[in-house]
Amino acid sequence: MRVAELGLRTGVSIPTIKYYLREGLLPPGERTSPNQARYGDEHVRRLRMIKLLTEVGGLSIVAVKQVLAAVPAQRGEPAGQPPRDAWLAARERVAHLLSARAWNSDLDAHPARALVAAIAALHELGRGDLAGILERYAAVSVELAAIDAAVATDPSDTEAQVLTLVLGDVVLAALRRVVSASGAEQLIGVPLAGKAHQSTASTCD
Amino acid sequence: MRVAELGLRTGVSIPTIKYYLREGLLPPGERTSPNQARYGDEHVRRLRMIKLLTEVGGLSIVAVKQVLAAVPAQRGEPAGQPPRDAWLAARERVAHLLSARAWNSDLDAHPARALVAAIAALHELGRGDLAGILERYAAVSVELAAIDAAVATDPSDTEAQVLTLVLGDVVLAALRRVVSASGAEQLIGVPLAGKAHQSTASTCD
Numbered sequence: 047m048r049v050a051e052l053g054l055r056t057g058v059s060i061p062t063i064k065y066y067l068r069e070g071l072l073p074p075g076e077r078t079s080p081n082q083a084r085y086g087d088e089h090v091r092r093l094r095m096i097k098l099l100t101e102v103g104g105l106s107i108v109a110v111k112q113v114l115a116a117v118p119a120q121r122g123e124p125a126g127q128p129p130r131d132a133w134l135a136a137r138e139r140v141a142h143l144l145s146a147r148a149w150n151s152d153l154d155a156h157p158a159r160a161l162v163a164a165i166a167a168l169h170e171l172g173r174g175d176l177a178g179i180l181e182r183y184a185a186v187s188v189e190l191a192a193i194d195a196a197v198a199t200d201p202s203d204t205e206a207q208v209l210t211l212v213l214g215d216v217v218l219a220a221l222r223r224v225v226s227a228s229g230a231e232q233l234i235g236v237p238l239a240g241k242a243h244q245s246t247a248s249t250c251d
Numbered sequence: 252m253r254v255a256e257l258g259l260r261t262g263v264s265i266p267t268i269k270y271y272l273r274e275g276l277l278p279p280g281e282r283t284s285p286n287q288a289r290y291g292d293e294h295v296r297r298l299r300m301i302k303l304l305t306e307v308g309g310l311s312i313v314a315v316k317q318v319l320a321a322v323p324a325q326r327g328e329p330a331g332q333p334p335r336d337a338w339l340a341a342r343e344r345v346a347h348l349l350s351a352r353a354w355n356s357d358l359d360a361h362p363a364r365a366l367v368a369a370i371a372a373l374h375e376l377g378r379g380d381l382a383g384i385l386e387r388y389a390a391v392s393v394e395l396a397a398i399d400a401a402v403a404t405d406p407s408d409t410e411a412q413v414l415t416l417v418l419g420d421v422v423l424a425a426l427r428r429v430v431s432a433s434g435a436e437q438l439i440g441v442p443l444a445g446k447a448h449q450s451t452a453s454t455c456d
Contacts, residue, residue, distance in 0.1 A: 095410075103417040113417065117410045149433045157425035157432075164418050164425075175402075176414055179422055182398045186391060187426035193387045194431075197380075205300075205322045209381055211431060212308040212318065213369045217384055219420045220362035220369075221392035226399075226416060227362075228354045 049075075052085045056093040063093065071096055071111055091171070098167040102160075136165035139177070143184055190214070254280075257290045261298040268298065276301055276316055296376070303372040307365075341370035344382070348389055395419070 053060050066072040072092055075083030092114075099105045099113060137153060140161045144151055151158040165177050194214065198206035258265050271277040277297055280288030297319075304310045304318060342358060345366045349356055356363040370382050399419065403411035 098414075099417060103421055105417065113413055117413055144429070147433075149429050151429045151432060157428035160421055160425040161429075164422050168414065168418065171414075173411070173414060176411060176418075178402050179398065179415060179419055182402070183395070183419065183422050184426055186394055186398070187423060187430050189391055189394075190388070190423075190427055191430045193384065193391070197383050197387070206378065206381055207431070208318055208322055209303075209373065209376075209378060210384060211427060212304060212310065213373065213381075214384055214388065214427065215420070215424045216308055216365055217369050217388050218392060218395075218423060220365040221389055222395055222416060222419065223362035224349070224354050224356045224366075225392050225396045226412070227356060228352075 047085050048082065049085065052089055052093065055090050056097065058093050058097060066093070066096060069107065069111065071107070071114060094167075094171050098171060102163050102167045132169040133162065133166045136162045136169060136177075139165055139180065143181060147184065147188075190218075252290050253287065254290065257294055257298065260295050261302065263298050263302060271298070271301060274312065274316065276312070276319060299372075299376050303376060307368050307372045337374040338367065338371045341367045341374060341382075344370055344385065348386060352389065352393075395423075 047055075049060055049063055052058075053063055058066075063072065067074060072089060075085040075089065077083050095114070095117075096110055099110045100107070105113065140158055141153055143149075143161075144153075144158065153159065153162065161180065165180055168174055168177050194207070194210040198210050200206065252260075254265055254268055257263075258268055263271075268277065272279060277294060280290040280294065282288050300319070300322075301315055304315045305312070310318065345363055346358055348354075348366075349358070349363065358364065358367065366385065370385055373379055373382050399412070399415040403415050405411065
């Protein structure tokens, strides 16, 4: 396909696609004439990945470059058209979660909208197999709220609420990367030992 | 104190302090002459809070403005000098955590450095009472890694690892805000119910 169709299929503007090509985020297409090139499904998929990392993940172009360097081989299957109802299906899934947990949150406003965007983006990328993090992380986020309440004990101390929420994101993200870099943790069952020292261990009683 | 001393005590440049004053992030000082004002401990503390939210929390000035609007009353105690060894103490605390969990991570590089910065910033703000999120979140981050491993089952599928890590941050942050807005969750013990549906519930066996 030409660059114009690549843009149409991904919703990325042509100047932006050309910028990604120059920066090496997107591999060059197959040159068909001095000023034309042909692009394939792998370009569609790569562009969707870049879009997901920047628009949903909030990463800078520099960070996307680093991340994509760690994902050298794009998966083989053709990207195809994303399911047209990816957004609607994601919206329904988030709505179901909120309702099951009796959480009140406007689906069309932040923060619920960020959940919808993340799940929809996974489906558009053909990675609906990972969408289960939504429900699994939801259980963990309740644990985190319990920790926050145990640390910031005075509900009228809004400063403490704000600090645990904002710094908590940073601390969690950093910890996840520390754990991720120490891969063995995931295999040798340290969660069991870790849980014993934790306030939420009482959920096991 | 004059604006120069305010800058020295917080490490914030005078043009930046003047910008915060214009933007209303920092309340005006007490005017002592047509072009001089006197600032107090509450300004030191507020500036440290702004610094923490921007430099450690990564918030934009717009976001800081919103957050500070939710923290109208600054706490009464004088800000004083931050403990000179806040950074060293935070570094030691993080080192202890990493060693106890046998996590390998360079303390002077990201991501461990982000943990040190967050804990040091809390102490500099006189909010060392909240630093316990470090060890408590560490236990949860192991759970999260177990979830990631359960969802992205193929260790050679680096795309899945990257997506669960990057989108995971976004999903978690959004979920924490959903839970935080549904405050009752923290009180009525939903963690117990939530855990039962979760893969890591097996840690209770």
